[in-house]
Amino acid sequence: MSFSDGVRSGMAGLAVLMLAACGQSGPATVEAPAEPAPVETPVPEPAAFAPTAADFKCIRDMHAVRGFYVDNLLGYLEETVAVAESETGGVYPPGSVVQLVPGEVMVKRQPGFNAATKDWEFFELDVTAEGAAIRVRGADEVVNQFGGNCLACHEKAKPEFDLICEQTHGCDPIPLTPVMVKAIQNTDPRCAPVENLPADQLEALAALQAFREATTAN
Numbered sequence: 509m510s511f512s513d514g515v516r517s518g519m520a521g522l523a524v525l526m527l528a529a530c531g532q533s534g535p536a537t538v539e540a541p542a543e544p545a546p547v548e549t550p551v552p553e554p555a556a557f558a559p560t561a562a563d564f565k566c567i568r569d570m571h572a573v574r575g576f577y578v579d580n581l582l583g584y585l586e587e588t589v590a591v592a593e594s595e596t597g598g599v600y601p602p603g604s605v606v607q608l609v610p611g612e613v614m615v616k617r618q619p620g621f622n623a624a625t626k627d628w629e630f631f632e633l634d635v636t637a638e639g640a641a642i643r644v645r646g647a648d649e650v651v652n653q654f655g656g657n658c659l660a661c662h663e664k665a666k667p668e669f670d671l672i673c674e675q676t677h678g679c680d681p682i683p684l685t686p687v688m689v690k691a692i693q694n695t696d697p698r699c700a701p702v703e704n705l706p707a708d709q710l711e712a713l714a715a716l717q718a719f720r721e722a723t724t725a726n
């Protein structure tokens with residue numbers, strides 16, 4: 509337990525006292541079986557805030573969790589990481605930024621931003637060595653460059669995962685293999701180049717390039 513602010517210290521302190529009491533007196537208590545519950549990471553409700561293109565940086569400078577990256581624009585990185593790392597899910601705190609590839613982002617806005625998207629804002633970015641430009645942003649209406657509505661896919665995630673798909677939360681899959689994703693992350697033009705990409709990632713990039721040429725040629 510390493511909560512840094514004082515918001516939950518009352519609860520945490522109470523829990524510690526109860527544990528201490530159990531440990532020091534009386535017969536051993538039988539622990540109730542742990543119910544797998546989504547993690548709760550309440551943070552103070554923020555004032556309205558609106559991310560700008562300057563908030564989106566080299567994907568590999570974000571915090572890596574399994575295959576994706578997270579950050580928090582309001583200083584609640586610890587709470588964001590706790591939800592991302594939880595196997596039972598949870599509600600991401602406001603300010604959370606989630607990315608799998610440089611060009612697509614989800615940002616958790618302030619409560620009340622949009623009920624249908626659970627307050628997530630979806631972004632599609634154009635990224636170059638100079639930085640990110642926002643191509644589209646918004647809530648349930650945002651469609652990516654392949655014609656897919658972000659929410660239509662992401663809302664299939666099991667409710668405890670707060671619209672985060674990964675590979676096992678119930679969303680329809682995307683046509684990118686984990687090696688392709690890794691290769692795309694490693695060639696984010698905003699980051700310092702990765703020297704000597706492994707052969708499987710080079711092959712993945714070549715396959716993506718061929719796919720792009722085939723789909724733009726017709």
Ligand code: HEC
Pocket residue numbers: 575576606607608612613614630631632650651652653656657658659661662671672673674675679680681682684
């Ligand atoms: C065809 C369905 C589909 C569409 C359309 C789609 N996504 Fe996703 N998205 C997925 C799946 C599935 C994953 C998980 C892929 C993986 O981990 O291999 C994912 C992953 C992500 C992630 C990483 C966190 C997570 O949920 O695993 C972000 C962020 C994201 N998508 C944003 C977007 C945005 C923004 C849009 C629209 C501009 C969008 N997506 C459109 C299906 C989709």
